[in-house]
Amino acid sequence: MSDSPAILTPGPVAVPGFILEAIGKPVIHQRSAAFMDFFGALQADLQYFFQTSNPVLTLTGSGSFAVECAMRSFFKAGDQVAVVAMGKFSQRWLTYGKAIGLEVIPMQIPWGETLSPEAALELAKAFPGIKGMVLTHCETSTGVAIDLEEISFALKQYRPELLLVVDAMSTVGALPLYMNAWQLDVVVTSAQKALFNPAGTAFVALSAWAVANLEIPASDDALHLGHYWKYLSQGSFPFTPPTQLLYGVARALQEVRREGLPARWNRCQQLSRLFKEGVESMGGELFGLSNAHNMTAFSFGKHEQDQLRADLFAAGFELAGGQEGLKNKIMRIGHFGWVDEAVHKGCLAALEKLISKN
Amino acid sequence: MSDSPAILTPGPVAVPGFILEAIGKPVIHQRSAAFMDFFGALQADLQYFFQTSNPVLTLTGSGSFAVECAMRSFFKAGDQVAVVAMGKFSQRWLTYGKAIGLEVIPMQIPWGETLSPEAALELAKAFPGIKGMVLTHCETSTGVAIDLEEISFALKQYRPELLLVVDAMSTVGALPLYMNAWQLDVVVTSAQKALFNPAGTAFVALSAWAVANLEIPASDDALHLGHYWKYLSQGSFPFTPPTQLLYGVARALQEVRREGLPARWNRCQQLSRLFKEGVESMGGELFGLSNAHNMTAFSFGKHEQDQLRADLFAAGFELAGGQEGLKNKIMRIGHFGWVDEAVHKGCLAALEKLISKN
Numbered sequence: 213m214s215d216s217p218a219i220l221t222p223g224p225v226a227v228p229g230f231i232l233e234a235i236g237k238p239v240i241h242q243r244s245a246a247f248m249d250f251f252g253a254l255q256a257d258l259q260y261f262f263q264t265s266n267p268v269l270t271l272t273g274s275g276s277f278a279v280e281c282a283m284r285s286f287f288k289a290g291d292q293v294a295v296v297a298m299g300k301f302s303q304r305w306l307t308y309g310k311a312i313g314l315e316v317i318p319m320q321i322p323w324g325e326t327l328s329p330e331a332a333l334e335l336a337k338a339f340p341g342i343k344g345m346v347l348t349h350c351e352t353s354t355g356v357a358i359d360l361e362e363i364s365f366a367l368k369q370y371r372p373e374l375l376l377v378v379d380a381m382s383t384v385g386a387l388p389l390y391m392n393a394w395q396l397d398v399v400v401t402s403a404q405k406a407l408f409n410p411a412g413t414a415f416v417a418l419s420a421w422a423v424a425n426l427e428i429p430a431s432d433d434a435l436h437l438g439h440y441w442k443y444l445s446q447g448s449f450p451f452t453p454p455t456q457l458l459y460g461v462a463r464a465l466q467e468v469r470r471e472g473l474p475a476r477w478n479r480c481q482q483l484s485r486l487f488k489e490g491v492e493s494m495g496g497e498l499f500g501l502s503n504a505h506n507m508t509a510f511s512f513g514k515h516e517q518d519q520l521r522a523d524l525f526a527a528g529f530e531l532a533g534g535q536e537g538l539k540n541k542i543m544r545i546g547h548f549g550w551v552d553e554a555v556h557k558g559c560l561a562a563l564e565k566l567i568s569k570n
Numbered sequence: 571m572s573d574s575p576a577i578l579t580p581g582p583v584a585v586p587g588f589i590l591e592a593i594g595k596p597v598i599h600q601r602s603a604a605f606m607d608f609f610g611a612l613q614a615d616l617q618y619f620f621q622t623s624n625p626v627l628t629l630t631g632s633g634s635f636a637v638e639c640a641m642r643s644f645f646k647a648g649d650q651v652a653v654v655a656m657g658k659f660s661q662r663w664l665t666y667g668k669a670i671g672l673e674v675i676p677m678q679i680p681w682g683e684t685l686s687p688e689a690a691l692e693l694a695k696a697f698p699g700i701k702g703m704v705l706t707h708c709e710t711s712t713g714v715a716i717d718l719e720e721i722s723f724a725l726k727q728y729r730p731e732l733l734l735v736v737d738a739m740s741t742v743g744a745l746p747l748y749m750n751a752w753q754l755d756v757v758v759t760s761a762q763k764a765l766f767n768p769a770g771t772a773f774v775a776l777s778a779w780a781v782a783n784l785e786i787p788a789s790d791d792a793l794h795l796g797h798y799w800k801y802l803s804q805g806s807f808p809f810t811p812p813t814q815l816l817y818g819v820a821r822a823l824q825e826v827r828r829e830g831l832p833a834r835w836n837r838c839q840q841l842s843r844l845f846k847e848g849v850e851s852m853g854g855e856l857f858g859l860s861n862a863h864n865m866t867a868f869s870f871g872k873h874e875q876d877q878l879r880a881d882l883f884a885a886g887f888e889l890a891g892g893q894e895g896l897k898n899k900i901m902r903i904g905h906f907g908w909v910d911e912a913v914h915k916g917c918l919a920a921l922e923k924l925i926s927k928n
Contacts, residue, residue, distance in 0.1 A: 216596045224597055224813070232594035235814070238574045239585045239768055241888060272631045272770055274809035277792050304790075311789030404810065410597055412630055412770055412812025431669030432662075434635050435793055451632035452762065454770025455582070456593070457812065530599060 217525055218555050221532040222352045222382055222507040224404040224411055225549025227460075231409055234463035235456045242455055252447060254458060257465035261407075262384060262399055262417040263473070264391040269416040269440045272454050275381040275402030278414035280308055282377050282398050283346065285437035286425060289313030292342045294335055296327050296358075299351035300535045305379065309346065317342060323354050323537065324500020329362040336367055336374065344375030344397075349383040353535050355509030355544060356501045357387065361394050368395045375425060381405055385468060386480045386506035386548035397422040406480075406506070407468075408550040409460045416440075481505040483547040483556050490560040494567060499542045506548045509534075512567050517543055520566060527562040529555075575883055576913050579890040580710045580740055580865040582762040582769055583907025585818075589767055592821035593814045600813055610805060612816060615823035619765075620742060620757055620775040621831070622749035627774040627798040630812050633739040633760030636772035638666055640735050640756050641704065643795035644783060647671030650700045652693055654685050654716075657709035658893045663737065667704065675700060681712050681895065682858020687720040694725055694732065702733030702755075707741040711893050713867030713902060714859045715745065719752050726753045733783060739763055742773075743826060744838045744864035744906035755780040764838075764864070765826075766908040767818045774798075839863040841905040841914050848918040852925060857900045864906045867892075870925050875901055878924060885920040887913075 219226045240247050258268035271278050283305065287293050293314045297303040298321035309316040317339050321327055327347070336342065345367065350357040360378065367374055377398040383389060384399065385406030391399050397419040403409035416437060418426065428438040432450065443450045468476060484505035488498055491510045499509035511517050518540045521531055534542040545559070577584045598605050616626035629636050641663065645651050651672045655661040656679035667674040675697050679685055685705070694700065703725065708715040718736065725732055735756040741747060742757065743764030749757050755777040761767035774795060776784065786796040790808065801808045826834060842863035846856055849868045857867035869875050876898045879889055892900040903917070 216598065219597060219599060221599055224599060224810070227597045227814075229594075232814075236587075236590035236594050239577060239582055239762075240574065241577060241579055241582060241890075242769065244888075272635070273792070274630065274811075276790075277630070277809050280790060280792055308790055402810075404597075410812065410814035411600065411810045412815055432634075432638060432666055434631065434638055451635050452582070452760075452769045453632075454768065454812070454815065456585075456590075456768035457770055457815065530602075532599075 217528045217530040219530045220545045220549070220551065220555065220559060221530060222544050222546035225408050225546060226551070227408055227410055228550040231460045231463050235410070235460040237456070237459050239455060242452055247455065248447060250462065251449070254462050254465070257462060257469065258415055258417070261465055261468060262391045263389065263393070264417050264419070266392070266420055266423065267418050267441065267444055269418065269437055269444060270449065270453065270458070271414045271416065271440065272412065272451065273414055274411060275400060275405070275414045276304065278400045278402065278416050279305060279379050281435050281437055282400055282416055283309060283314070284312055284435050286375055286377060286398065286422070287314050287343060290315060292317060292339060294319060294339060294342050294345040296321065296345065296347055298325065298327065298348065298354065298356060299323050300353035302348035302351050302379065305346045305348070324356060326356050326501050326503065327358045327363065329359060329366045332363045333366040333370060336370055342374070344377055346377045347379070349378055349380040349389065350387065350504045350506055352382045352507060352544070353538065354500055355504050355507050357383070357504035360389065360396070364394045364396055375422065382506055382546070382548060385473070385476060387504070388477050391417055391419070395419070403457065403461055406548040407461055407464045409464055410457065412454055412457045413461060480547050483551065483553065484508060486553065487545065487547065487556050487560065494564055507544060507546045509542045509544045511542045515567065517541055523566050524559070524562055527566070529559045529562055575886045575888040577888045578903045578907070578909065578913065578917060579888060580902050580904035583766050583904060584909070585766055585768055586908040589818045589821050593768070593818040595814070595817050597813060600810055605813065606805065608820065609807070612820050612823070615820060615827065616773055616775070619823055619826060620749045621747065621751070622775050622777070624750070624778055624781065625776055625799065625802055627776065627795055627802060628807065628811065628816070629772045629774065629798065630770065630809065631772055632769060633758060633763070633772045634662070636758045636760065636774050637663060637737050639793050639795055640758055640774055641667060641672070642670055642793050644733055644735065644756065644780070645672050645701060648673060650675060650697060652677060652697060652700050652703040654679065654703065654705055656683065656685065656706065656712065656714060657681050658711035660706035660709050660737065663704045663706070682714060684714050684859050684861065685716045685721065687717060687724045690721045691724040691728060694728055700732070702735055704735045705737070707736055707738040707747065708745065708862045708864055710740045710865060710902070711896065712858055713862050713865050715741070715862035718747065718754070722752045722754055733780065740864055740904070740906060743831070743834060745862070746835050749775055749777070753777070761815065761819055764906040765819055765822045767822055768815065770812055770815045771819060838905050841909065841911065842866060844911065845903065845905065845914050845918065852922055865902060865904045867900045867902045869900045873925065875899055881924050882917070882920055885924070887917040887920055
C-alpha cells in the first residue's frame with residue numbers, strides 16, 4: 213500500500229490487511245451449517261456494536277440504501293414525519309421522504325450548526341401528529357454531530373411512541389452510542405465507516421418498539437425491512453448474502469470486542485483533538501460548530517482548499533473536499549478508520565509544509 | 571483450501587485465489603478519478619461478457635434482487651406479462667410478478683421439461699396484449715435450459731416490441747449467449763456463478779429497446795433500473811458501490827477475455843459431457859431433459875440421494891441437493907465455476923467408490 217495515499221476521508225476508510233485476509237477466506241455455501249453458525253455469531257457481535265439486545269438486520273448495499281429501506285419500512289405515504297436536515301447527507305432524507313409521499317415536516321438547520329434537544333422537543337410538540345423523526349447523528353458534510361442521548365431522552369420522555377430513525381453511518385463504533393439505553397428505534401450504519409471494511413454491506417438495528425411497528429410484507433420486497441426481519445427471526449436471510457464481505461465485518465467486530473467500544477470511542481476522540489488542535493495551532497479554521505469527534509471539517513483561509521487538498525494527496529494523504537456550497541471552502545478528514553496518531557501527525561506535518569510554502 | 575471441500579454447487583462456486591487477491595487490493599475512494607477509470611473499463615468488459623454494445627448496470631445485491639428490480643422497472647401493476655415457470659427458481663418470478671400486481675400469464679412447464687420455441691410463440695399469439703415475457707435460460711433446480719436463441723428469434727419475428735427479460739444467472743459466461751444478436755432485452759446474471767466470484771454483485775444488461783422503455787424515476791429508487799441507468803449514463807452510480815467486490819469481477823472478466831468466451835463455453839460443455847457420461851456409465855440417471863451444459867442434475871436410483879451427497883461432502887466434494895418435490899431425489903453439480911477436469915474426475919471417482927460400497 214506504500215504507493216497509494218493513506219485514505220483519511222470520512223468514509224470510505226483504509227481497510228487493514230487482516231480484514232482483506234478475512235474476506236479472502238475460502239467460500240462456503242451460504243446455506244451450509246457452517247455459514248449459518250457464522251451468521252448467528254455475527255448477530256451477537258453486531259448487537260454488541262450497536263449496544264442493543266434486539267435484532268440487527270444485515271443488508272447488501274450502501275448505507276444510503278439502508279436508510280431508504282428504513283424510511284420506507286416504518287413510514288407510509290401520508291404519514292407525518294419530521295426530518296432534520298443539517299447538511300448534504302441529511303438533506304437527502306428530507307428529499308427522499310417527500311419523494312415516497314411522506315408528509316415531511318422539515319427542520320432546516322444551517323450547515324455547520326446543530327439540533328439542540330430543546331429545538332427537537334419543540335418540533336415534536338408543534339407537530340403532535342408526527343409518527344417519527346429522522347435524525348442524523350453526525351452530518352459528515354459539515355463535521356457536526358447532535359447530542360443524540362439528550363435529544364432522544366427529551367423526545368421519548370414527551371412521546372415514547374415516537375419512532376426515532378437515526379442515520380449513524382459514520383458514528384457507530386466511533387462516537388458513544390448506546391442504542392438500548394438511549395431508546396433509539398432504528399439505527400443505521402455501513403461497513404466502510406467505523407467498521408474499517410470495504411463498502412457493500414449495511415446494518416440496521418431495531419428496538420423492540422421498532423420491531424412491534426414493523427409490518428411483514430406478504431411477498432418479497434427488497435426494500436422492506438419486514439422482509440429481512442421475517443427471515444432473520446428464523447436465523448436466515450431473504451437473498452444470497454455477500455458471504456466474503458461479511459467475513460470482513462465479523463473480523464472487524466472481533467477487533468472491536470477485543471479493544472472494547474469505550475476504548476475505541478476514546479481513541480477516536482484523542483485523534484480528533486490532536487488534529488483539531490493541530491489545525492488551529494497552524495492558523496487553520498475549524499468549520500462551524502465542529503463538535504464531532506469522528507471527523508473534522510476545516511480550512512486554511514488564504515489558500516485554495518481544493519488545491520491544498522490536491523497537494524496533500526500528492527504528499528500521500530487523501531482527504532475529502534467540501535460539497536455544494538462548501539465546495540473548495542473546506543477539507544474533511546475522518547478519525548474513525550483503522551488509523552493512528554502517526555498518520556494524523558504525518559498529515560498535519562504535510563499540511564504545515566504546504567501552507568508555509570505558499 | 572485443502573481442508574474445505576471443493577464447492578461444486580451450481581452457485582455459489584469456488585473462488586480462485588487470484589480473484590480473492592484482486593478483492594484484497596488497497597481501497598481507493600469510489601469518487602476518485604482512479605476508481606472512475608476502473609468503473610469505465612469494467613463497463614466495456616461487462617459488455618463483452620454479455621456480447622452487447624449496450625449498457626450493463628451494476629447492482630449491489632443478489633441475482634434475485636436484480637431480477638426483481640428488472641421486473642419492477644419494465645412492468646407496472648396491471649401490465650400483462652407472460653412468465654415461464656419450469657422449476658423452483660423460475661416459479662419465483664411468477665410469484666413475484668403477481669405480488670407486484672402484474673397481470674401474470676403463467677406458463678407452467680413440468681419440472682425437468684423445457685419451453686419449446688413453438689410453445690413460446692403460441693403463448694405470445696394467444697395473448698397479443700402482453701408487454702413482455704420473463705424467461706429463465708437455465709432452471710438450476712432441474713438442470714434444464716431453453717433454446718434461448720430460437721425462442722427469441724420466434725418471438726421477436728412475431729412481435730419485435732415484446733420485452734424479453736431473461737434470468738441468465740447461471741448461464742452468462744457458461745453457455746453461448748449473444749445478447750445483441752439474439753435480440754434479448756434484459757439479461758441478468760450475478761457474480762457467484764460463471765464469474766467465479768463471491769456473492770454480492772449482480773449485473774443487468776439492457777438492449778437499446780429496453781433503454782427506450784426504461785422510465786427514469788423522479789427520485790432515488792433502489793429497485794428501479796432507471797435510477798441506475800440515469801447515473802451510469804453519466805459514468806457514475808447512485809449508491810456507494812462495493813469497490814472491492816468489483817475488483818474481483820474485473821479480474822474474472824480479464825480472465826474471460828484472455829481465454830475468450832467461446833473457449834470458456836466449450837470447456838463448460840466438455841466438463842458437462844464428461845460428467846454426464848460418467849454418471850450414466852456408473853448406472854446413474856440424469857434428471858429430466860438434462861440438456862443444460864452448465865450443470866447436471868442426476869441421481870443413483872437405489873441410494874438415499876441426500877445420504878450419498880453427505881458422503882460425497884465428507885469425501886471432499888460439495889454438491890447441491892434437490893428442492894421441494896425433488897428433495898432427496900437428485901443431486902446437482904455446476905460445471906461453470908473455476909473448475910477443471912481433475913475435480914470432475916475426482917468427484918466421479920468418489921461417487922463410484924460410494925455407490926459400489928453400499
